[in-house]
Amino acid sequence: xxxxxxxxxxAEMESGRLVEWKIKVGDHVKRGDIIAVVDTDKAAIxxxxxxxxxxxxxxxxxxxxxxxxxxxxxxDLEDEVPVVPQVTVKPQKTLAIQKAIAxxxxxxxxxxxxxxIARRVKALDLQQWLKSENASHGIGEQxxxxxxxxxxxxxxxxxFPEMNGRFQNQEFIPSHEVNLNVVIxxxxxxxxxxxxxxxxxxxxxxxxxxxxxxxxxARSGSVRSSELSEGSITVTNLIESEAELVxxxxxxxxxxxxxxxxxxxxxxxxxxxxxxxxxxxxQASLFLKQINQLLEKPERL
Amino acid sequence: MSDSSIPxxxxxxxxxxxxxxxxxxxxxxxxxxxxxxxxxxxxxxxYLNLLIKLHQRLGVLISVNDYAKVSTLKDLSLLLxxxxxxxxxxxxx
Numbered sequence: 001x002x003x004x005x006x007x008x009x010x011a012e013m014e015s016g017r018l019v020e021w022k023i024k025v026g027d028h029v030k031r032g033d034i035i036a037v038v039d040t041d042k043a044a045i046x047x048x049x050x051x052x053x054x055x056x057x058x059x060x061x062x063x064x065x066x067x068x069x070x071x072x073x074x075x076d077l078e079d080e081v082p083v084v085p086q087v088t089v090k091p092q093k094t095l096a097i098q099k100a101i102a103x104x105x106x107x108x109x110x111x112x113x114x115x116x117i118a119r120r121v122k123a124l125d126l127q128q129w130l131k132s133e134n135a136s137h138g139i140g141e142q143x144x145x146x147x148x149x150x151x152x153x154x155x156x157x158x159x160f161p162e163m164n165g166r167f168q169n170q171e172f173i174p175s176h177e178v179n180l181n182v183v184i185x186x187x188x189x190x191x192x193x194x195x196x197x198x199x200x201x202x203x204x205x206x207x208x209x210x211x212x213x214x215x216x217x218a219r220s221g222s223v224r225s226s227e228l229s230e231g232s233i234t235v236t237n238l239i240e241s242e243a244e245l246v247x248x249x250x251x252x253x254x255x256x257x258x259x260x261x262x263x264x265x266x267x268x269x270x271x272x273x274x275x276x277x278x279x280x281x282x283q284a285s286l287f288l289k290q291i292n293q294l295l296e297k298p299e300r301l
Numbered sequence: 302m303s304d305s306s307i308p309x310x311x312x313x314x315x316x317x318x319x320x321x322x323x324x325x326x327x328x329x330x331x332x333x334x335x336x337x338x339x340x341x342x343x344x345x346x347x348y349l350n351l352l353i354k355l356h357q358r359l360g361v362l363i364s365v366n367d368y369a370k371v372s373t374l375k376d377l378s379l380l381l382x383x384x385x386x387x388x389x390x391x392x393x394x
Contacts, residue, residue, distance in 0.1 A: 131366050134364050134365050134366050135364060135366055138362070139352055139353055139356045139362055139364075140353070142349055142352075142364065142365045144345050144346060144349065144365065145345075187323070187325060187342075211346075212346060212349075212350070215346055216350075240344050240345060
């Protein structure tokens with residue numbers, strides 16, 4: 001007999017609420033079947049089972065909220081295939097996502113003393129570099145403006161550990177990895193911010209590919225749960241909007257969120273919301289200056 | 302391939318590619334003379350994906366640098382037809 005337990009869908013997830021069962025007693029389930037929808041603080045997530053068998057008992061009732069690790073169902077197993085803990089994240093509907101965002105943002109603004117700072121970045125050299133790169137590469141290797149910017153941010157994060165990490169249990173722990181969460185808008189409404197792992201170690205070309213894959217998977221609802229919880233800093237990219245400045249709400253337990261906007265063809269704005277428990281405006285201004293310097297020499301990124 | 306079939310091929314490739322990148326958009330409702338940006342919510346990545354799909358279907362290469370040149374569906378169709386035409390004639394030689 002196998003007990004299916006409430007999975008952990010991210011480091012900070014403590015409990016989950018069963019939205020609905022997709023199975024009933026007596027059903028035959030197989031590896032990869034979606035058996036339930038669980039609501040975390042972040043999103044409604046479809047849970048897959050990684051064993052095959054017959055459903056014996058549904059322990060949890062819809063709407064019940066239980067800690068991670070609590071048995072949810074009992075399954076009579078067919079074979080003993082090793083369990084691979086894995087889930088796919090599928091936005092259920094706009095409402096669920098909006099509700100999840102509301103909860104996280106509310107807790108962020110309640111707990112984190114935000115400060116805000118911005119600076120302009122001259123982007124003429126960057127634009128020219130981008131044009132010549134794209135002119136000399138095929139359709140599969142085209143780069144969009146955001147890719148070198150993400151690379152510059154990631155490199156700067158290495159030198160400013162107070163911008164890149166997690167504040168948990170009254171303590172800031174800098175992250176050894178630079179995992180940039182990128183805010184992606186979903187077609188049906190709502191946002192999701194999965195991470196590009198080790199962004200600082202990828203080439204601009206690789207960042208572009210990772211970003212395209214992430215956007216595609218975010219919009220088709222197949223972002224991995226690890227990609228939501230691994231981030232160490234978030235970037236919100238509004239370069240293509242007509243907004244000139246954005247100050248995001250920090251995605252806890254992270255300690256900074258960077259906004260990228262466009263003033264005109266030659267000028268970008270970098271804006272940062274920081275956690276004042278961990279960093280201050282002086283450090284933040286140096287951080288933005290470093291990103292600007294990196295973007296002045298895009299060929300070195 | 303006869304020359305008259307080129308606009309048709311381009312149109313077909315455009316319809317299919319658009320549907321793949323943005324299934325919520327009714328391609329037939331798009332107005333050819335009005336900038337695409339004013340009609341649909343597509344970003345540069347959607348646009349790049351569109352160019353990749355068009356390349357797969359027609360073998361025609363358009364760089365993201367040409368973004369400014371093709372703001373309307375009409376511009377895009379014409380550019381694709383011209384490129385496709387020259388590609389086909391090279392092949393015939």
